Structure formats: C-alpha cells, structure tokens
Amino acid sequence: MTDRLIRITTALAVVAVAAVAAVISYRHAYELVHSHGESGPTARLVPSTVDGLIWAASMVILDASRRKHPAPPLAKWSLAVGIVATVGANVAHGASHGLVGAIVSAWPALALVGSFELLMTLTRAAAQSDLVYDEGRTEPEQSRTKVEQTPEEAVLDEYRASLEGPGRPLSQRYLAEKHGIDRRKVRQIITNAKQADPA
Numbered sequence: 001m002t003d004r005l006i007r008i009t010t011a012l013a014v015v016a017v018a019a020v021a022a023v024i025s026y027r028h029a030y031e032l033v034h035s036h037g038e039s040g041p042t043a044r045l046v047p048s049t050v051d052g053l054i055w056a057a058s059m060v061i062l063d064a065s066r067r068k069h070p071a072p073p074l075a076k077w078s079l080a081v082g083i084v085a086t087v088g089a090n091v092a093h094g095a096s097h098g099l100v101g102a103i104v105s106a107w108p109a110l111a112l113v114g115s116f117e118l119l120m121t122l123t124r125a126a127a128q129s130d131l132v133y134d135e136g137r138t139e140p141e142q143s144r145t146k147v148e149q150t151p152e153e154a155v156l157d158e159y160r161a162s163l164e165g166p167g168r169p170l171s172q173r174y175l176a177e178k179h180g181i182d183r184r185k186v187r188q189i190i191t192n193a194k195q196a197d198p199a
Contacts, residue, residue, distance in 0.1 A: 007122060014119045021112035022051065025086060028093040028105055050089065054082035054113065058120050065124050083113050151179040155189050 029047035038046065057079035061071040086109045094105025149157070155175045162170040172190065176183040 014115045018115035021108040024108035025112050029089040032089050032093045050085045155179050
C-alpha cells in the first residue's frame with residue numbers, strides 16, 4: 001500500500017509540474033516562432049511538434065523497455081533532438097534579457113523534460129515490479145511441478161507407459177540417457193517394478 005501511495009503521489013506531482021512547465025514552455029516557443037516571421041496556425045503548431053517529438057520518442061523507448069528490447073536508435077536520437085530544440089527555443093526566448101533571462105526562460109523546458117522523464121522512469125519501475133510480482137506468484141507452482149517427481153519416478157512412469165503402448169517397451173539405455181541415471185539403476189527400477197507388478 002505504501003509503495004502504491006508513493007507512486008500515485010509522485011505521479012500526480014510530476015504531472016502537475018509537467019502541465020505548468022508545458023504551458024510556459026509552449027508560450028515561450030510560440031513567441032519565439034511568432035517573432036521570427038511565422039503567424040497564425042503555423043506559429044501555434046510548431047511548438048507542439050517539438051513536445052510531440054519528445055512524447056513520441058519517450059513512448060517508443062518505454063515500449064521497448066517494457067518488452068525488454070533495446071531502445072531503437074531513432075527514438076533515442078529523436079528524444080535528444082526534441083530536448084535540445086525545446087531547451088534551445090526557451091533559451092533563445094530569454095536571451096534578450098541576458099544570461100539570467102536565458103536561464104529563467106530555459107527552466108520551464110528543463111522542468112518539463114525532467115518531469116516527463118521522471119514519469120517514464122516511474123512507469124518503467126511499476127511495470128518491472130508488476131512483472132517480478134507475477135513471476136513470484138507463478139514460480140512456486142513451477143517449482144512444485146519440478147520436484148513432484150524424482151528421476152527414478154520419471155523412469156518408472158515412462159517405462160510403465162511404454163508397456164501400454166503399441167510398440168516395444170522403452171530400452172534401459174534410452175531411459176538412462178534421457179533422465180541422466182546410471183543404466184544399472186534403471187535396470188534395478190524396472191526389475192523392482194516387474195516384481196511388484198508381475199501382471
């Protein structure tokens with residue numbers, strides 16, 4: 001319960017910071033694009049392409065991580081380009097106010113990227129913990145299946161099953177090699193089985 005509460009509150013904080021940072025970063029990028037000759041729909045849509053690229057690349061990397069595949073190089077490259085573009089646009093927006101203005105203007109973009117990557121990290125961690133939990137639930141059942149039968153019991157069962165089949169019974173050599181048991185041990189198992197069940 002505590003882990004779930006931590007994840008939920010962290011996710012809410014990250015989403016809140018990302019939302020505020022996204023609005024400010026978008027406004028900075030819009031004003032920069034508008035001041036460099038673009039207007040109307042173009043000026044409004046260009047900033048969205050930068051953040052959209054970051055979103056798409058992060059989702060591809062997240063999907064690869066959940067499937068335990070390496071992240072595609074194009075996704076990594078696109079993420080890096082998107083981060084440079086959004087930070088660069090915000091820095092350029094505040095550059096007319098000097099170094100401090102550039103840093104202050106860049107902060108929302110950095111907060112947006114950082115918050116978004118934190119959210120991705122949280123999502124990946126949650127997916128991995130769910131996977132470990134599922135494996136933990138199934139492992140005891142698999143272990144029980146493996147220890148239910150000793151090699152000697154497996155030899156005996158397989159030999160008896162071959163007696164009921166249409167062909168000849170399985171050979172001692174085959175059973176010894178398959179189950180990793182000494183051939184003399186297999187012979188003893190079969191002899192004991194015949195004595196216990198002469199029919």
